[in-house]
Amino acid sequence: MIVGVDDKSLTENSAATNRTSLWGGRFAGGPSEALARLSVSVQFDWRLAPYDLAGSRAHARVLARAGLLDAEELGRVLAALDDLEAACASGEFRPTIDDEDVHTALERGMLERLGTLGGKLRAGRSRNDQVATDLRLYLRDHARGVAERLVELADALVEQAERHVDTPAPGMTHVQHAQPVTFGHWLLAHVQPLLRDLERLRDWDARTAISPLGAGALAGSSLPLDPVQVAKELGFTASAANSMDAVADRDFVAEFLFVTSLIGVHLSRLGEEVVLWTSQEFGWVELDDSFATGSSIMPQKKNADIAELARGKSGRLVGGLVAVLTMLKGLPLTYDRDMQEDKEPVFDAVDTLQLLLPALAGMISTMTVRVDRLAAAAPVGFTLATEVADWLVVKGVPFREAHEITGKLVALCVARDCALDEVSDEDLTLVSPHLDAGVRDVLSVRSALAARTTPGSTGPGPVADQLATAIDKLAGWRTWATEVVVPR
Structure with a gap:
């Protein structure tokens, strides 16, 4: 170092x-x-x-x-x-x-x-091809460090998901209760973008594994050099096809910053959810004391600062991408001193993620999920209404009509301040002759979850399958992240 x-x-x-x-x-x-x-x-x-x-x-x-x-x-x-x-x-x-x-x-x-x-x-070389080569080597090396930290965060989410394969929770749209899901399914929904981030890093690395060394200032060299052999010795897959492009290209910088910006967005969305989950209004999650902070004036406070910093730091990651794209957009070929501004944003992106990802992984792995509160919240807000509509569809009612009938049933419950399963048999038939006591078979969170058996859905079976797939993929990414790409 x-x-x-x-x-x-x-x-x-x-x-x-x-x-x-x-x-x-x-x-x-x-x-x-x-x-x-x-x-x-x-x-x-x-x-x-x-x-x-x-x-x-x-x-x-x-x-x-x-x-x-x-x-x-x-x-x-x-x-x-x-x-x-x-x-x-x-x-x-x-x-x-x-x-x-x-x-x-x-x-x-x-x-x-x-x-x-x-x-x-x-x-036979210039600072132009040197710096382009150095930066590619640096980023290829450090991209794997970022990948390693991403795997650690995904591991933490997977470990929590394993504990909550069948823990019911109120899934949301528009930050409103929508349909019951398992909390394990919800946690794994945050693993999927991290897996895509890892794929993007690998795809980026394949495009970046091109050596500019030998391009000189812009025209190559009259000396009998061997750029192909140099590329091989430095762990690249090939030497640059065009010496002018070799020194002018900063696509690999912009693309790296796009990937890190998107990682930042994914971390921000996870952070926002943790902020909600730990609030008094939700109360679904309790953070470990070692991954939370307090207030200098209010003794009772326990703040999800790591989650909030994940939201905040996404701005500087996106800002770095915008800065580099703006710098590049009007540059004539080949090298211009403007390109000195390509380094600090990528260095900052690497430093930011190396700092943020371990903190998030620690926060997730040590948090306590309040299963009782999640289960109690799962049916709140008539989240089982879609089960009623689907039950009517199975009986042969067109979904358009089933949707209308279920909406009227919900309206009745709102007017009477009662739950769906508290409506009498007589009132069910008053809402629609298609409704009868048989609908009560689907008016439980457990039955709603058990009915979700298709791949990728929220039932315990599909969630277990998702877990197995995620664990297998992360094992592969763990190997890739520890590869040595810059030989001595």
């Missing part, structure tokens, strides 16, 4: 360092302080250092195969890269503001170790 840096540490370290620049021969003087401060990106792109070093190893080997480094030079370069990586990881080597970016800082480190030999690594 590379030790991080910030603006303060850059400023403190800069005075003791001689400037290393990757450009400047054409200029009579150095950049103004205002330009230098605007241009510097090393305070945030330093986290790309391990990936830049991995690319440098592959590039050194391809230079040796091209006859541009002899065997002794290659050995010294690879040893220096290993030493520099260790120094970066320990914090012994750190960038300064004079380094401008991660590439400049690492070249300085190589020059300090190798003298002029350290400058040979720059042959």
Whole structure:
């Protein structure tokens, strides 16, 4: 792991360092302080250092195969890269503001170790193809970290669902009681979007596994390099088909931010439900003390802050996507400095999800579900009305008419302030001759749930099937999330 840096540490370290620049021969003087401060990106792109070093190893080997480094030079370069990586990881080597970016800082480190030999690594590559490669490597690596955290949250939901396969609850539409469901079914409804998020990450990864290294600034290189071999060494599936597109393409950034934005939306919806479930008005769920907060003035409060932060942080994830799309929309080919703005949103997205997902997983896994309150709420609001309409359909009544009859029955209950099963046999027939005492067979939550036997529905049987499928899929995703995609 590379030790991080910030603006303060850059400023403190800069005075003791001689400037290393990757450009400047054409200029009579150095950049103004205002330009230098605007241009510097090393305070945030330093986290790309391990990936830049991995690319440098592959590039050194391809230079040796091209006859541009002899065997002794290659050995010294690879040893220096290993030493520099260790120094970066320990914090012994750190960038300064004079380094401008991660590439400049690492070249300085190589020059300090190798003298002029350290400058040979720059042959045949540009910061344009370097940064595009580094960012792809970083995101492919960290996407799996996000996937691992997603699996943990899905596991927590699945474990809770296993406890509530047949726990009745009032399913809702328009935040109004609609039809009875099992709470396990409801929890698994939050697992499904997470599974889709995992699929999107894998699909994204397949499109991102293309190496830009070898494209140079935009036109490739006249040196006898081998981009295909470099791609293979770095764990990519292929090298870029067009050198201009290789350095200009940030689709992989925008698509990654779309995936993380959608993850944020899914987490926000889950968070909103937990806020409702834990409210006094619902009272269906009690959060563990270790995953709730209190009030500085009201001693009785127990707040679902993790759930609320899940809602709030979705805004910054969506904002990052909008920022990058807006930045890209008018850029001519190939590289433009605007593209420096592609990194902070993805770094922030990764950091946000790595922080949020474990907290949500802990909150879900430790919460206590109030089965008694859920069961009591399940029939409230005439949630069994559809069972009456379906019962009439089975008797041969067209659904349009059955719907009308059931609506009149509900209206009678509202007027008399009674439940559906409290209407007398005489009043049933007054509502409609199609209604009789036989309808009472379907006027229970248990019978309503048991009747749902089709795949994907809320009955205990289908819910058990959904659980088995989810558990099997998550086992596969757990394996994918721990794959090593950036070889040394």
